[in-house]
Structure formats: structure tokens, C-alpha cells
Amino acid sequence: MRWVKSATHRFRSLFRKNIVESELDEELRFHLERQIAENVAAGMTAEEARRAAMREFGGIEKVKEECRGERRVNRLETLGADLRYGLRALRKSPGFAAVSVLTLALGIGANTAVFSMVNALLLHPYKFHDLDTLVRVWEDRGIDEGYDARRIAPADAEDLRGGTQVFESMTTFGWRNFNLSKEGNIQPVLACRVSANFFDVLGAAPAAGRLFTPSEEQAGLDQVAVVSHGMWQRRFGGDPQVIGKTVQLNGRSYTVIGIMPKDFDYPVPAELWVPLALTPTERAERAELNLQALARLKPGVSVAQARAALGNFSHQLEKEYAKTNAGRVTTILELRKELYLYTLPLFLLLQAAAGFVLMLACANLANLMFARMIGRQREIAVRAALGASRARLAQLFICETLMLSVVAGAVAILASFWSVSALRTSIPVNWTKWVPGWDRIQVDGNVLALGIFLALSIGVFFGLATVLHTGKVELNETLKDTGRGSMTRAKGRLRSALVVAQVMLALVLLVCAGLTIQGFVHLANVYQGFEPANVLRIEIALPEKEYRDSVKVANFYQQVLRGSAVLPGVRNAALVMNPPASNVDNETTFFSIEGRSVLKTSEQPSADLQIASPDYFAALKISLVDGRFFSDGDNRDAMRVAVISESMAARFWPRGDAVGRRIKLGALDSTEPWSTVVGVAGDVRQNWWNPVTRPVIYKPFLQSPERGMTILLRTASNPTSYVAPMREVIRQADSGIAMRGVNTLEEEVVESIAIVRIMGILMGVFGLVALALSSVGVYGVLSESVARRTREIGIRLALGAHPGDLMKLVLGQALKLTGIGLAIALPISFAVSRAMASLIFGIVSADFKVLLGFTGLLVIVALAAGYLPARRAMRMDPMTSLRYE
Amino acid sequence: MSKPTDLVQGTLDLLILKTVALEPMHGWAIAQRIRQVSGNVLQVNQGALYPALHRLEQQGWIQAEWGESENNRRAKYYALTRAGKKYLQKEEANWRRLSAAIGLVLKTV
Numbered sequence: 001m002r003w004v005k006s007a008t009h010r011f012r013s014l015f016r017k018n019i020v021e022s023e024l025d026e027e028l029r030f031h032l033e034r035q036i037a038e039n040v041a042a043g044m045t046a047e048e049a050r051r052a053a054m055r056e057f058g059g060i061e062k063v064k065e066e067c068r069g070e071r072r073v074n075r076l077e078t079l080g081a082d083l084r085y086g087l088r089a090l091r092k093s094p095g096f097a098a099v100s101v102l103t104l105a106l107g108i109g110a111n112t113a114v115f116s117m118v119n120a121l122l123l124h125p126y127k128f129h130d131l132d133t134l135v136r137v138w139e140d141r142g143i144d145e146g147y148d149a150r151r152i153a154p155a156d157a158e159d160l161r162g163g164t165q166v167f168e169s170m171t172t173f174g175w176r177n178f179n180l181s182k183e184g185n186i187q188p189v190l191a192c193r194v195s196a197n198f199f200d201v202l203g204a205a206p207a208a209g210r211l212f213t214p215s216e217e218q219a220g221l222d223q224v225a226v227v228s229h230g231m232w233q234r235r236f237g238g239d240p241q242v243i244g245k246t247v248q249l250n251g252r253s254y255t256v257i258g259i260m261p262k263d264f265d266y267p268v269p270a271e272l273w274v275p276l277a278l279t280p281t282e283r284a285e286r287a288e289l290n291l292q293a294l295a296r297l298k299p300g301v302s303v304a305q306a307r308a309a310l311g312n313f314s315h316q317l318e319k320e321y322a323k324t325n326a327g328r329v330t331t332i333l334e335l336r337k338e339l340y341l342y343t344l345p346l347f348l349l350l351q352a353a354a355g356f357v358l359m360l361a362c363a364n365l366a367n368l369m370f371a372r373m374i375g376r377q378r379e380i381a382v383r384a385a386l387g388a389s390r391a392r393l394a395q396l397f398i399c400e401t402l403m404l405s406v407v408a409g410a411v412a413i414l415a416s417f418w419s420v421s422a423l424r425t426s427i428p429v430n431w432t433k434w435v436p437g438w439d440r441i442q443v444d445g446n447v448l449a450l451g452i453f454l455a456l457s458i459g460v461f462f463g464l465a466t467v468l469h470t471g472k473v474e475l476n477e478t479l480k481d482t483g484r485g486s487m488t489r490a491k492g493r494l495r496s497a498l499v500v501a502q503v504m505l506a507l508v509l510l511v512c513a514g515l516t517i518q519g520f521v522h523l524a525n526v527y528q529g530f531e532p533a534n535v536l537r538i539e540i541a542l543p544e545k546e547y548r549d550s551v552k553v554a555n556f557y558q559q560v561l562r563g564s565a566v567l568p569g570v571r572n573a574a575l576v577m578n579p580p581a582s583n584v585d586n587e588t589t590f591f592s593i594e595g596r597s598v599l600k601t602s603e604q605p606s607a608d609l610q611i612a613s614p615d616y617f618a619a620l621k622i623s624l625v626d627g628r629f630f631s632d633g634d635n636r637d638a639m640r641v642a643v644i645s646e647s648m649a650a651r652f653w654p655r656g657d658a659v660g661r662r663i664k665l666g667a668l669d670s671t672e673p674w675s676t677v678v679g680v681a682g683d684v685r686q687n688w689w690n691p692v693t694r695p696v697i698y699k700p701f702l703q704s705p706e707r708g709m710t711i712l713l714r715t716a717s718n719p720t721s722y723v724a725p726m727r728e729v730i731r732q733a734d735s736g737i738a739m740r741g742v743n744t745l746e747e748e749v750v751e752s753i754a755i756v757r758i759m760g761i762l763m764g765v766f767g768l769v770a771l772a773l774s775s776v777g778v779y780g781v782l783s784e785s786v787a788r789r790t791r792e793i794g795i796r797l798a799l800g801a802h803p804g805d806l807m808k809l810v811l812g813q814a815l816k817l818t819g820i821g822l823a824i825a826l827p828i829s830f831a832v833s834r835a836m837a838s839l840i841f842g843i844v845s846a847d848f849k850v851l852l853g854f855t856g857l858l859v860i861v862a863l864a865a866g867y868l869p870a871r872r873a874m875r876m877d878p879m880t881s882l883r884y885e
Numbered sequence: 886m887s888k889p890t891d892l893v894q895g896t897l898d899l900l901i902l903k904t905v906a907l908e909p910m911h912g913w914a915i916a917q918r919i920r921q922v923s924g925n926v927l928q929v930n931q932g933a934l935y936p937a938l939h940r941l942e943q944q945g946w947i948q949a950e951w952g953e954s955e956n957n958r959r960a961k962y963y964a965l966t967r968a969g970k971k972y973l974q975k976e977e978a979n980w981r982r983l984s985a986a987i988g989l990v991l992k993t994v
Binding site: 027030031056057062067070 | 935
């Protein structure tokens with residue numbers, strides 16, 4: 001029961017403060033009066049008795065304070081007082097408060113905004129349980145292949161399923177383009193063929209209906225489909241009765257058996273899932289890597305352990321099936337990381353830049369606090385003289401700085417709600433639909449936590465820093481000082497350190513931002529070697545069943561090309577397998593050169609494979625370097641030919657004699673036919689992330705027709721006006737084929753670099769903020785310290801110093817500090833720009849001009865910061881400056 | 886006036902508790918009583934007395950009540966609580982043990 005009493009005491013002390021105070025007063029007064037009475041009784045005079053009693057008692061206020069302290073409510077009570085005091089102090093200097101809140105809000109806001117992206121895309125791209133145990137599995141052929149080439153051979157996958165101890169479960173899947181016909185309308189659907197256990201491995205359950213059973217992996221039973229929430233809404237109007245209905249996909253009827261929940265999005269942006277039904281021959285395929293695979297690691301198995309186990313497994317396969325599996329290594333990558341190979345460095349850069357902005361904001365705030373503290377030295381000294389302890393002062397300062405940072409944090413978080421949704425909607429859906437987690441970019445618990453954490457820690461940090469800083473206040477000195485607010489040597493040093501730090505941070509951030517912006521400007525010309533203007537692109541996916549015969553495929557496309565070529569205003573009509581700026585990697589292939597044998601498979605040269613119709617080069621205005629492009633005569637009956645890219649010619653035939661040589665796909669002893677190189681085409685940059693243009697082999701469409709091709713039309717005028725005529729042309733060739741990915745090539749180029757552009761804009765904003773913050777900061781610190789010497793300058797002038805010498809002295813000091821900052825920052829900036837150039841290859845290149853430009857800019861700011869206040873001081877009448885402050 | 890003998894930390898609490906164990910007393914009387922009983926050896930520093938009283942009250946060993954003083958003034962009287970009584974017994978025993986031990990050491994060494 002004791003604690004009840006203590007609690008009531010405490011409560012009473014806290015809320016019935018007046019009563020408690022008057023009681024304390026009365027108690028002590030009684031004691032004194034009693035003592036005085038006693039003293040008088042002992043023979044003292046009234047006056048003597050009072051003095052003796054007082055002396056014996058000691059400081060009444062001190063005793064009272066100690067009694068209050070014993071009641072342990074002190075902290076709480078004073079906290080309230082400190083908060084009130086802090087609020088009042090801030091209200092008295094609204095300029096200081098507004099500037100510091102805004103500066104900090106900017107810094108915190110930059111971090112929460114960027115973190116909301118990092119949080120959604122990098123940390124929580126999928127909502128699957130135990131995301132870290134999910135891995136993508138594929139066979140690495142030892143060539144530099146992109147994301148789109150991470151595939152596995154069906155037979156190898158089958159062996160892998162039972163052959164290792166590291167996977168708890170494994171599943172395979174593959175993309176499939178469907179043409180959905182609905183009431184005479186043909187629409188494209190991007191679907192995924194999946195093994196029956198696909199959803200089990202991911203741990204997903206349907207929102208309605210059921211998922212696939214193993215028996216549905218057989219041809220004939222596989223005409224069932226699971227639809228995504230999005231497709232259910234868009235194409236079935238959210239019809240709750242959709243389960244059991246049939247849809248026409250590529251001319252076959254599929255029964256809808258299930259609907260996935262809204263947050264199931266693997267692999268993005270699939271709208272529909274059908275069973276992966278392979279024929280026994282397809283199942284036994286080992287040469288062709290045509291499936292994708294996904295596995296869940298056994299509990300406790302690390303990615304590195306699994307990689308090692310898979311390495312052994314690959315060796316076994318290599319021994320057993322040397323013909324097909326030589327040089328292949330089965331490898332894995334965390335599902336979390338799979339899509340961020342190219343963008344991860346950009347995100348990290350952004351987060352780092354946001355961190356720098358915050359640091360600059362803090363440096364600026366430190367300046368402001370510092371200036372304010374000098375003005376408050378007397379107040380602090382008075383407080384200390386009246387018995388305030390260090391802890392008590394700390395509490396006061398932390399209250400003040402916390403109030404600033406918490407308000408700043410609140411402003412930043414509120415602003416984030418707006419900025420984050422602006423970020424999310426700033427990129428076209430065509431691009432973002434490929435990004436898992438993009439729709440979940442929002443201010444969630446994690447983002448809030450970061451904002452609050454930053455606000456609180458900055459508040460506490462600055463509070464503590466202020467206390468430490470004022471720790472060595474010389475009471476006597478300060479109180480004697482007539483309020484000039486003097487600077488000790490230690491404080492001068494701190495101030496100098498601030499200037500140096502600010503210059504340093506500013507330069508590093510400015511250089512990063514400058515390089516990124518420069519790279520962003522260059523992005524406009526990142527796609528070189530072709531002209532995207534006035535080109536319409538339309539993708540076509542012919543259904544596998546009807547178009548098994550390659551002649552039929554060729555005929556379809558020939559008819560479409562003929563039909564579109566006669567449309568008025570069409571300059572060229574062409575086909576290509578993978579047009580530039582598609583954000584899809586080219587297929588990569590090994591090839592052999594006649595007369596050059598390789599000793600090891602690892603030395604086998606590789607190149608990107610493109611398939612194009614004769615007019616492709618003319619349609620994109622790709623230059624002819626040597627020989628000729630394809631012609632209509634390069635058909636299935638003619639000699640096999642190939643066109644190679646300029647960089648490929650330069651690498652393998654450096655003497656310029658590529659034309660006329662013969663190459664074949666695959667190894668020397670493969671059954672592929674030899675192709676004669678008939679021409680060399682100018683290099684084309686395929687995707688923005690390709691560091692250099694890659695060697696490309698073009699094969700004529702008629703000699704190797706593919707079901708999935710992109711039609712490119714170069715037109716005389718607005719290409720979008722050809723969409724409707726093209727729909728009719730295609731309908732005439734086959735009424736069941738949908739047009740997909742319809743866009744102008746110019747627009748496609750813009751969309752493909754959308755994410756990089758957003759990053760560029762963000763970096764630009766950060767750069768501007770950095771420029772503003774650092775200019776203001778460097779100027780503020782330097783001009784303050786010069787202004788502080790107004791008296792000194794006055795005295796020197798009065799004593800006959802030459803103004804020119806004085807100016808030199810002041811400017812010299814400003815330059816010295818700036819110089820130290822720059823000297824520290826230059827090597828860091830240089831290293832950072834080198835690192836950026838290697839991380840974000842192709843976009844950013846280390847550039848001395850940027851470095852030198854910003855260095856010069858900071859020197860100018862420093863000079864101005866020294867010159868202006870110095871000139872003011874010198875123009876002042878010596879008498880005035882002596883009385884200054 | 887001679888400097889009052891410094892009291893061992895914590896001893897003041899014990900002395901106060903023992904003093905108010907007899908009857909409820911106000912602060913001044915407690916100081917007087919301790920001085921008298923100790924034969925003027927123990928002079929309670931009055932600056933320390935009141936914080937100590939408030940601490941003991943806070944801890945629940947004693948409780949305060951306003952009453953009429955010997956010179957007809959309102960005064961704050963402190964009385965031992967039940968918990969305080971137990972605590973005092975324990976502390977007294979501790980003290981005896983400690984002083985006996987010290988005595989032994991002083992005698993034999």
C-alpha cells in the first residue's frame with residue numbers, strides 16, 4: 001500500500017501545487033519562529049535571535065528546493081515550465097523559429113520522401129510471407145545476360161526439384177501473350193503459365209474460387225485460368241459470378257476458376273495465370289533455357305550455402321549431359337533483389353543525397369543555434385548562478401530544440417503525404433506496372449517512424465550539443481561582461497569547424513547533384529544510332545497453336561507489312577524482334593566464326609540476337625557502315641545471311657574485313673547453318689542501362705521468322721493517326737490477333753527513361769536545396785564572424801590601420817576556412833563522382849568541369865560573405881563601431 | 886558555534902524515525918530532541934532535516950498531520966506509520982549489528 005501513498009503524495013504535489021507550496025512555507029516559518037522564540041528565551045534581543053535562527057537554518061530557498069526535489073515531481077513540473085519557456089522564447093524570435101523549422105523540415109522531408117520509395121520498392125517489394133527465403137533460380141551460361149534471360153531448361157528444373165537439399169519447394173513458370181476475344185473485340189492479355197504448385201511456393205491463396213491442381217498440368221485439362229484482381233475489375237467489371245464462366249484466349253475456351261487478391265502481383269504485371277502444361281518432349285528439353293523458376297529455401301539455409309550446393313549440382317549435370325549443359329551454372333538471387341539490378345544504385349544515391357541534404361540542414365541549424373547561444377550567454381550564466389545544474393540546463397535546451405525539430409518533423413511528414421503521391425503518379429503506368437511494390441509507395445508506419453526518429457534524434461542531439469557547448473561558461477567573466485557576448489578561443493574554433501564542415505558537405509552534395517543532372521541532360525541523347533521521331537510501334541504475339549508452322553508466321557507478317565506499306569504517308573514498314581528503348585534485354589546467343597576455333601566453352605564469343613525485316617534499318621534510320629542491309633531476296637530459299645553491328649565488326653574483324661565472313665549461332669560443331677555477313681550496321685543503344693553498345697547479330701526475318709515481333713512504321717506525319725488503319729490491316733490478316741504495346745517510338749523512349757528522369761529531377765531539387773542551404777550557411781557563418789569583429793575593425797581603423805590591409809586580413813581568413821573545407825571535400829567529391837560513374841554507368845561520368853565549377857562557386861560565396869560585412873564595418877564611423885552592439 | 890558533527894549518511898533517517906516513534910512531533914521538536922538526547926553531540930543540520938522529513942513521508946515511513954503546537958500555533962506533526970515501524974526495527978537491528986561489529990574491531994585490533 002506504500003506506493004499508493006507515494007503516488008497520492010506525488011499527485012498532490014503535482015496538481016495541488018499551491019497548497020503544497022503554502023504548507024511547506026508554513027512548516028519552515030513555524031520552525032524559524034520557534035527557534036527565534038527559543039533564542040529570545042535564552043537572552044538574545046529580537047534582532048539577534050532572528051539572525052541566529054536564519055544563520056543556523058541556512059538558505060531557506062535552498063531547503064525548499066530540496067524538499068520539492070524529494071517529492072520527485074520536480075522533473076515533470078519543470079518540464080512543463082521549460083516547454084512553456086521554450087515556446088515563449090521561440091515566439092519572441094519567430095524568424096529564427098521559422099527558418100530553423102523550414103530548414104529541418106526540408107531535410108527530414110527529403111529523407112521521408114526518398115525512404116518511402118526505398119521502403120516500398122527495395123524493402124517490401126512483395127507481400128509474401130518470409131520474403132527472404134524466396135529466390136529466383138536460373139542457369140547462368142557465363143554470358144552477360146540481363147534480367148529477361150534468367151531462365152532454366154525444363155529437364156534441369158525437373159532434376160533440381162528433387163536433386164538438392166536446399167530448396168523446400170520449387171516451381172516453374174513462363175510468360176505467355178494471349179489474345180483475348182470478347183464480343184468480337186480482340187484485346188491483348190499478358191499471362192503467365194505456371195506449375196500447379198506456383199501459388200503454394202509463394203504462399204498465396206485465392207480471394208475467390210480455387211487454384212490449379214497437379215492434374216491440370218496435362219494438355220487437354222489445362223484450359224483453366226486464374227485472374228488477377230485488376231483483370232477481374234477491368235475486364236469482368238468485378239462480376240462476382242465470373243467463376244465458372246469461360247473466356248476465349250488465343251481462340252480456345254478457358255474456364256475461370258479463381259480470382260487472386262488485390263495485393264498478389266507476381267510476376268508483375270501478369271493479369272492471368274494458366275497451368276504450365278508441357279508435352280513429354282518439352283519436359284525432356286535440356287538444350288533450350290525456356291522456363292523461369294522460383295524456389296523457397298529450406299529454413300536456416302542461407303543464399304550462399306544454397307549457391308554452393310547448386311554449384312555442385314550443376315557440375316553433376318555437366319558431367320551427365322556434357323553436350324547440352326557444359327558451362328552452365330545454376331544460380332539464385334533473392335526475389336527481393338531481382339528487379340533492382342539497374343535501379344538499386346540510383347535509389348541508394350538518392351537516399352545518400354537526401355542524407356546529405358539533412359546534414360546540410362543540420363549544419364545550418366547549428367549555425368543559427370550557435371549565433372543564438374552567444375546572445376544568450378548571459379541568460380545561461382544567470383541561470384547557472386541561481387543554482388541551475390547542468391542536467392537542469394540540458395533539460396531546458398533539449399525542450400527548446402525538441403520543440404523545433406518536432407514541429408519540423410510534423411511539417412515534413414505532412415508534406416510527405418503530398419510529395420509521395422506526386423512521386424508515385426509522376427511516372428507513366430506503362431513503366432510502373434513492371435515495378436513490384438510501386439503502388440505501395442506511401443507514407444506508411446516505417447516512413448512515419450523514420451520521420452519521427454529523425455525529428456527526435458535531431459532535437460535531442462542539438463539540445464545536448466548546446467549544453468556541452470555552453471558547459472564551459474565562465475560565470476564571472478560572462479556576468480561581468482557588459483552583455484557583449486564574447487567569444488572564447490574554443491568557441492572560435494568550433495565556429496571555424498562549422499564553416500569547414502559546411503563547405504565540405506556543400507561541395508560533395510553539389511558535385512553529386514551536378515553530375516546527376518548532367519547525366520539526366522545527357523539522357524535525352526542516350527539512345528543513339530536511330531531516329532525515334534515519327535515512328536509507330538505495335539507489338540504482335542501470334543498464338544502458338546495456330547502458328548506452329550513458320551511459313552504461316554512469315555505469311556502473316558508479310559501480309560501485314562504489305563498492307564501497311566500501301567497506307568498513304570507510310571515511308572517504311574518493318575519488323576524487329578526487340579525495338580530499342582523497350583526496357584527488355586535482347587536475347588543473347590553464342591556464336592562461332594568460321595576458321596576460328598575456341599578451346600574452352602568459356603571462350604565462346606556471344607552477341608545480342610536481333611531479327612529484322614529488310615526495311616528495319618531504313619525505318620529507324622540506322623546507318624550502313626559497310627556492305628548492304630537485308631533485301632526481300634534474303635528469304636528461306638536463299639543463302640543464309642546476317643548483318644552485324646559496327647562494334648561487333650570492330651571487335652572480331654578489326655581490319656574492317658567483316659563482310660563476306662561466315663558465322664553460325666552456337667558452337668562450331670552445332671547443326672545451325674552458316675550465315676554470311678553481308679553488311680555492317682551502325683551501333684544502336686538498346687536500353688538506357690547498357691553501359692556500352694553491345695555486339696549485335698541481325699538475322700533476316702524471312703530466314704528465321706518468330707511469332708512475337710514488333711511492327712515499326714515510319715510515317716510522314718503524326719504516327720498515332722495510323723493506329724486505326726493498322727488495326728484493320730492486322731484484322732484482315734487474322735481477326736483473332738490483338739495489337740499490344742501501341743505507342744510512338746518517341747514516347748516509348750521518354751517512358752523508358754522515366755524513372756531515371758524522376759531521379760534526375762529529385763537530384764536536381766536536392767542540388768538546388770544544397771546550393772541554397774550551403775550558400776546561406778557559408779555566407780551566414782562567415783559574415784557573422786566578420787560582423788563580430790566590427791569593434792576590432794573599428795579600433796584598428798582608429799589606430800590608423802590601412803583599410804586595404806584589413807580587408808585582406810578578413811578575406812584571408814574567410815578564404816582560409818573555405819580552402820580547408822574544399823581541400824577535404826575535393827578528394828571525397830572526386831572519389832564519390834568516380835563511384836557514381838561506375839555505379840550508374842552510362843548516365844553519370846566523372847567530370848572535372850562540374851567539380852571545378854562548384855568549387856569556384858563556393859569560393860565566390862565565401863568572398864562575398866567576407867567582403868560585404870567587412871566593407872560595412874570599415875565604412876562605419878570608428879566611434880559608432882566602438883559602441884557597436 | 887561549533888560545526889555540527891556530520892551524521893553518517895542514512896543515520897539521520899534512523900534518528901528521525903526513532904524520535905517520532907515515541908509520539909508525533911514537528912520538525913523543530915525533532916531537532917531539539919535529537920540534540921538533547923544525544924547530550925548535545927548530534928546537531929541536526931536543519932538544512933538537511935526538512936528534506937529528510939519530506940523524503941521519509943514520500944517513502945511512506947512517516948505521515949504528516951497538521952496540529953496545534955505547544956505555543957498554540959499550527960504546526961506540521963510527523964508520526965511513524967506501521968510500515969515505518971517495521972522499517973525502524975529492521976534498521977535498528979542493522980545499526981546494532983554494525984556498531985557492535987565496529988566495537989569488536991576497535992577492541993581487539
